[in-house]
Amino acid sequence: MAKIDDFFSGRNTVNDISNTEREQTANYLVPIEAFARTTYKSIYVIDYQEKGFEYVSDNPLFLCGHTSEEVKEMGYAFYFKYVIEPDLKLLLKINTVGFDFYETIPLEERKNYTISYDYHLKTQEGKKILINQKLTPLFLTGDGKIWKAICIISLSAEEKSGNIKIHKKGDNKLFSYDLEGEFWKEREVIKLTSREREILQYSTRGYTINEVAEAIFVSPDTVKFHRKKLFEKLDVANISEAIAYATNNKLI
Structure with missing residues (x-):
């Protein structure tokens, strides 16, 4: 024991x-x-x-x-x-x-x-x-x-x-x-691009895809593209999991 x-x-x-x-x-x-x-x-x-x-x-x-x-x-x-x-x-x-x-x-x-x-x-x-x-x-x-x-x-x-x-x-x-x-x-160690970090940082503040797009001056489709690549890189299914993973591993 x-x-x-x-x-x-x-x-x-x-x-x-x-x-x-x-x-x-x-x-x-x-x-x-x-x-x-x-x-x-x-x-x-x-x-x-x-x-x-x-x-x-x-x-x-x-x-x-x-x-x-x-x-x-x-x-x-x-x-x-x-x-x-x-x-x-x-x-x-x-x-x-x-x-x-x-x-x-x-x-x-x-x-x-x-x-x-x-x-x-x-x-x-x-x-x-x-x-x-x-x-x-x-x-x-x-x-x-x-x-x-x-x-x-x-x-x-x-x-x-x-x-x-x-x-x-x-x-x-x-x-x-x-x-x-x-x-x-x-x-x-996994490295995030500056755009991926930017999207994550706005997402932690509760921004929607459209709001993120407006904040960083790109189209919603561009945000969706970067999010998809981010999910693949971190092996997660959604933005909530991506934020949790990135936070736990000090990626943002």
Whole structure:
């Protein structure tokens, strides 16, 4: 049976924190709290030394009926209560392969990488919601272990759990993990044209095809053409899925 300690890899055991390392964190939660007030996404901070949550935002998406303070107190017990059993095992797998990958990265580059994945939460009403979670290191110890990491959670645009991806800031490569074959695959990051981004940005504001066409001074048929190409590129069926995908993958 899975245990909370299973989420904390022995390869990333954080014991003593030096005064120099602690100085990095002076008032660091202030901008995170400010950002949390401006976004619909849920935000929390993991402390790998304390093996729990240092901060949990008030956004109800992640809280399953609890207050942020209650979830903070629950820590990783929250996952055992609200993540469905198959996806709890998936999270443990992600934890293992993520740290395996992380150990291959040069120490000075480690804070530039983000891992993204999807899993189901059970609501208090007994329903399941598929959420996307992105985890990025905030502070490292002197020997390169993750001390604190920020997680950003939103509704997933995918249809099933998994979808494990790692991306380096400023790099055009994306690493995705094949759960069946148990290996990482490398591919190029999807790039949108300026017109595709423009159409998506107007669409996020609720513009119709005709309104988008008027705003960017083209015909409605031109907008339809670019939308069709966009749907094919992102492998989605409609503009709502395209917006969700582009948002989750920071394409706009």
